[in-house]
Amino acid sequence: MITGAAAVAGIAGDPIAHSLSPVMHNAWLAAAGMDGAYVPFRPRDPARFEALVAAGRAGLLLGLNVTAPFKEQAFGLADSSTDRARRVGSANILVFEDGRVHADSADGEGLLIALTDQAPKLTLRDSLVVVLGAGGAARAAVGSLVDAGAEVRLLNRSRDRAEALSAELGDRVSVAEDEAVVRDAALIINALSIQPAIDLDHLSAGAVVMDMTYRPVETAFLKAARARGLTTVDGLAMLVGQAAPSFEALFRRPPPPLDLRPLLLAHLEGVGG
The missing domain is CATH 3.40.50.10860 (Leucine Dehydrogenase, chain A, domain 1)
Incomplete structure (x- = not known):
């Protein structure tokens, strides 16, 4: 009432x-x-x-x-x-x-809660995380990942923007040279509003794939990852988190x-x- x-x-x-x-x-x-x-x-x-x-x-x-x-x-x-x-x-x-x-x-806290909920076996401390994008969504994600002890690489079409964000967020954040960085990643996060052009065949079998968007909840990126047998985390879990x-x-x-x-x-x- x-x-x-x-x-x-x-x-x-x-x-x-x-x-x-x-x-x-x-x-x-x-x-x-x-x-x-x-x-x-x-x-x-x-x-x-x-x-x-x-x-x-x-x-x-x-x-x-x-x-x-x-x-x-x-x-x-x-x-x-x-x-x-x-x-x-x-x-x-x-x-x-x-x-x-x-x-x-609380955006970064929501991301960590979502990872704990949908990828409970993932360990962030001293793990490599690749974040796709360098905008506002990426900024919130990277701060929480660094706090959790991860090493973060930014992969973005505009390298200048990624370098600017990296410079602001500390020495555990750097800019990836190219897509090959995903081979060693424990976690790949799509912080773009579009479908990323990443070849998921490069990922290790234990990698986790996350998409920060929730419209749709199961994006094409997550569908492709799931088809490869990878653990996925969706944006709805982050929103609730x-x-x-x-x-x-x-x-x-x-x-x-x-x-x-x-x-x-x-x-x-x-x-x-």
């Missing part, structure tokens, strides 16, 4: 209609019997996003998840931030309290036990994936 005293949080992005976050968070709120709501917001420009944050400062919202194109602006508007948000220079969580804004980033720490930050309590995956798969089927 929602009353006038409801705890309200939400997600801000443009576009936002495709987001599964309201499905997840409102399911948790219902399961917990909480007087609350999680609402999608679509600011059409940076000025309107800043106005939304101002509403949070004024006490109208508990907090926000933030998605493209506002993650870097969200970080810049915060009064304080976690180490992981500072490392990537962006935030997907803003918490409002006593007129102040605190920024965090980052949602739990988001819920706890926004609503000040952990989410109740609830298997969200069947609910999300049914929702994706209903809207055409």
